[in-house]
Amino acid sequence: MRSRLRLRPPRRAAAPRRAVLQLVLATTSVVAGLGLYELSASAAGTKVSPYAWQLPKGYPQPRVPKDNPMNAAKVDVGRWLFYDRRLSGNATQSCSSCHLPARAFTDGGAQSVGSTGERTPRSSPTLVNVAYNATFAWANPGLVSLERQMEVPLFGTGPTELGITDANRAKVLKRITDDPVYARWFRRAFPGLKRPITWTTIIRSIAAFQRSIVSASSRYDQYLKGKVKLTPAETRGQQLFMGEKAECHHCHGTFIFNEQVSYVGVPVERPRFHNTGLYNIGGTGALPEASQGLFEVTGRMQDMGRFRAPTLRNIELTAPYMHDGSIPTLEAVIDHYANGGRVITEGPFAGDGRASPFKDPLIAPIDLSRAERADLVAFLKTLTDRTVAVNPRFADPFRKRAAAAGRGPAATGRRAAGGR
Numbered sequence: 552m553r554s555r556l557r558l559r560p561p562r563r564a565a566a567p568r569r570a571v572l573q574l575v576l577a578t579t580s581v582v583a584g585l586g587l588y589e590l591s592a593s594a595a596g597t598k599v600s601p602y603a604w605q606l607p608k609g610y611p612q613p614r615v616p617k618d619n620p621m622n623a624a625k626v627d628v629g630r631w632l633f634y635d636r637r638l639s640g641n642a643t644q645s646c647s648s649c650h651l652p653a654r655a656f657t658d659g660g661a662q663s664v665g666s667t668g669e670r671t672p673r674s675s676p677t678l679v680n681v682a683y684n685a686t687f688a689w690a691n692p693g694l695v696s697l698e699r700q701m702e703v704p705l706f707g708t709g710p711t712e713l714g715i716t717d718a719n720r721a722k723v724l725k726r727i728t729d730d731p732v733y734a735r736w737f738r739r740a741f742p743g744l745k746r747p748i749t750w751t752t753i754i755r756s757i758a759a760f761q762r763s764i765v766s767a768s769s770r771y772d773q774y775l776k777g778k779v780k781l782t783p784a785e786t787r788g789q790q791l792f793m794g795e796k797a798e799c800h801h802c803h804g805t806f807i808f809n810e811q812v813s814y815v816g817v818p819v820e821r822p823r824f825h826n827t828g829l830y831n832i833g834g835t836g837a838l839p840e841a842s843q844g845l846f847e848v849t850g851r852m853q854d855m856g857r858f859r860a861p862t863l864r865n866i867e868l869t870a871p872y873m874h875d876g877s878i879p880t881l882e883a884v885i886d887h888y889a890n891g892g893r894v895i896t897e898g899p900f901a902g903d904g905r906a907s908p909f910k911d912p913l914i915a916p917i918d919l920s921r922a923e924r925a926d927l928v929a930f931l932k933t934l935t936d937r938t939v940a941v942n943p944r945f946a947d948p949f950r951k952r953a954a955a956a957g958r959g960p961a962a963t964g965r966r967a968a969g970g971r
Contacts, residue, residue, distance in 0.1 A: 599624055599742055602759075605944075607767035608776075610806070611814040613682035616696055619755040621762065624740035628733070629760030632753060634947045637726040638705070639666040640714035646704065646757060647947060649675040649712070653940045655865035656764065661876025665712040672710070672841035674876040676861060677869055679939055682762040685811035686822045689874045690844040690858045697758035705754070724750060764945055769864065771933040781933065788930025791923060799888075799927070801913055808863035808934060824857035825911040828892025828904035829873060836908040839900055842875055855909045867935040881931055885924045891916035 602621035604612060615621055632638060633646045644666040650656040656678035663671045673689050686692055687700035694700045704712040706720075715723050727733050728748045737747035740756060773779040781789065791797040802825065805812040811822045824845045830838045838844065838856045845854035858874045872878045878887060887893050891914055892905035904910070919927075939945065 599739060602626060602763075604765070605763075606765055607772065610765065610767060611816060613762060613765070614813050614815055615762065616698065619698060619758060621759055622740065624736065625756050625759040626763045628736045628740050629756035629758070629763075630945070631733075631736075631948055632727075632757050633760050634949050635727075638713060638715075638723065638753070640716060640719045640723060641666055642726070644713060646713075649704075650678050652942075652945055652947075653868075655679050655868040655936075655939055657869045659870070661871050663712070665710055666714045667711045669710045671712065672839075673874050674871070677865060678761050678764050679766055679865055679936070680764070680807045680862060682765055683805075683807050683812050683814055684809075685813040685819065686859060689842075689861075690824055691848055692822050692824075692845070693848065697761050698754050701754045701757055705750075720750075724748070724753075727753065764939070766936050766939050766942070767864075768938045769934050769936040771930075772936070774933065782929065784926050784929040785933050787923070788926035788928070789933075791919075791927050792930055797888075797917060797919065797923075797927060798913070802860040803863050810860040822859065824854070824859050825913065826856035826907060826909045827858075827873075827888070828907050828910040828914050829877070829887070830856060830893070830895070830900060831902035831904045831907035831910075832900055833902055834906070835902075839875075844874070853909060856907065857909070857911075863931060864934045865936055865939065867932045881928045882924065885919070885927050888914065889917045889919045889924060 600623040602623050602625075604621075606612065633650075636642050636645045636648075638645060648666075649658045649663040651658055657675045661674055663673075663675045665671065676689065681687075681697065685695065687694040687697065688703065694703075705715050706713075708716070733748065737752060737756075741747040741752050744752070770779060770781075770785075774781050792799040792803075794800075802810045802823075804810070811820075813819055826844070832838065836852075836855055838846075843855055845857040846852065848854075866872075866881065870879065870881070872881070872884050878884050878893075890905065892903070892907065892910060894903050894905065895901050905916075
């Protein structure tokens with residue numbers, strides 16, 4: 552058991568009312584003066600504690616950048632930063648606004664809404680087991696670390712997410728450096744630095760917390776351990792998934808049910824991306840201009856509509872589906888693949904995705920009965936791990952303290968933290 556030291560939590564900026572995000576008016580501090588927070592000694596003691604990975608049995612150790620080694624203090628402070636709305640230009644959103652634990656760290660929207668009300672062209676991917684990703688974002692082979700990826704929501708302008716710009720960057724950083732509790736914690740997380748709080752250390756802390764979100768307590772995992780038996784429908788669905796009829800395993804065959812995976816002890820493979828026949832606008836193979844996949848990076852037409860295959864773990868919790876949230880249910884996803892692509896009969900995106908000239912050869916019609924499709928859905932639901940939503944190591948620390956206080960802005964904690 553780790554020792555504990557009682558400290559007052561950092562202050563959290565309130566979220567002003569905004570019509571788009573339906574936030575509730577709050578005061579300028581949610582948790583200041585609301586009691587003491589029990590922080591692990593790693594973040595407040597006299598030395599940095601090494602990080603003890605809490606990995607499921609059989610899970611390999613994730614790769615960690617040499618310039619950002621894990622330690623318990625860094626993970627602790629990264630969790631607070633992940634949920635801190637002061638890390639947006641207008642102090643209305645945090646990283647958690649688009650990555651909610653109850654939805655396996657997605658947000659339940661087809662596209663996310665940034666701090667200025669601008670909508671992103673793609674849906675928020677899950678952060679559960681993100682430590683094992685080989686690339687980040689939906690279709691960018693150049694984003695190979697969480698640290699690099701963090702720069703996109705923080706500083707990106709196309710679209711604006713957290714809305715930190717050259718004009719407000721110093722102001723936003725000052726919100727963190729002026730907080731005496733953060734100042735103390737950062738000194739423990741990054742010992743020896745003359746300036747422990749910088750954008751670099753903020754990004755590295757949040758990345759460390761995200762790497763800690765490792766989980767495998769689904770029904771399927773319990774089955775692998777011999778603790779439960781799958782139902783007949785789930786067993787049939789597993790056989791279809793792993794077999795050569797449905798062929799799902801070709802793109803989702805790793806231990807986290809994706810295709811791009813990276814961990815200590817294996818060479819880094821060239822990342823794969825696929826066009827699944829989701830669009831074929833006007834028979835040209837084009838996708839909506841807002842999100843055209845790998846083509847946006849390479850400029851090569853053959854990369855039009857190519858995206859990475861995401862993890863299927865917790866897929867039950869992460870609807871709607873595909874990169875743009877354009878398929879609402881798991882049943883509809885199975886139908887899409889069984890049909891070998893999607894047909895859109897009217898509107899600006901009309902076209903037969905089955906005939907896209909850029910569609911991956913793996914995407915071909917599959918003769919699946921309605922019963923077999925239901926079996927596949929039953930198996931996919933065995934990959935749901937509901938412990939993620941309630942694990943205190945991943946939970947919003949601000950909401951916990953505000954709710955415990957039972958006063959003022961505490962009542963708005965859930966909506967303010969979630970940004971929806």
